[in-house]
Amino acid sequence: MNTLKTIYEEMKPMAMFSTSYRGDKIDFSSSKVGLYLEGTITLSDTVPHLRIKESELFEDEIEVFEPVTEDLIDFLSGLNDKISDYANVVSNLSALLF
Secondary structure: OOHHHHHHHHHOOOOOOEEEEOOOEEEEEEEEOOEEEEEEEEEEOOEEEEEEEEEEOOEEEEEEEOOOHHHHHHHHHHHHHHHHHHHHHHHHHHHHHO
């Protein structure tokens, strides 16, 4: 199994991401109230290359990472957890207000 396919398989259980595998890249996104994140993972000489664009209201940030595969999966898992925490806070706040 190639590295991108391995990363894709590891990302599938991460519920906060909508993920698609295109053979030569992985596209993913997450959209919650006030937060939109999209990213692409490609390979450069068998090193995973991650590009993330995050939009929080009016701010855009682009970050580029070139970690080893295990570090990338750990990073994405942590990001998934943070998005889940964010969604829970928004949901709880909404429940308190309405």
